[in-house]
Amino acid sequence: MFVRAAVILETAENTKMVPRTAIVRRSGEDGVFLISDDEETVTWTPVETGIQNATHIAVRAPDIQGKVVTLGQQLLGDGSTVRVVDTGRTHE
Numbered sequence: 409m410f411v412r413a414a415v416i417l418e419t420a421e422n423t424k425m426v427p428r429t430a431i432v433r434r435s436g437e438d439g440v441f442l443i444s445d446d447e448e449t450v451t452w453t454p455v456e457t458g459i460q461n462a463t464h465i466a467v468r469a470p471d472i473q474g475k476v477v478t479l480g481q482q483l484l485g486d487g488s489t490v491r492v493v494d495t496g497r498t499h500e
Contacts (some may be wrong), residue, residue: 419459423458423467423468424466424472426464426465426467427465427476427478428460428465430465430477430481431455431457432482438455438456438457439455440453440455440467440476441453441477442474442475443474443475443476443477443492448490449487449489449490450477450486450487450488450490451486451487452485453470453472455467456469
């Protein structure tokens with residue numbers, strides 16, 4: 409006999425998801441670099457993560473808004489200057 413089963417361990421609705429590559433670990437905390445409204449600097453923001461899949465992680469707190477850095481975070485610090493390059497791709 410064979411059985412195919414699926415187990416749902418956790419679900420989340422209306423949750424902000426970010427690419428796994430956006431999460432950075434600094435000083436023992438997970439966080440993201442948020443791009444400022446003028447797209448010239450970044451702000452380090454510690455986050456509480458939740459459920460995840462192969463490509464994205466849920467951010468439980470705080471309620472982050474805007475764009476996050478997904479590449480090159482090892483070179484950044486809070487307040488670093490950045491240049492946003494439009495690749496024509498969007499993620500939701």
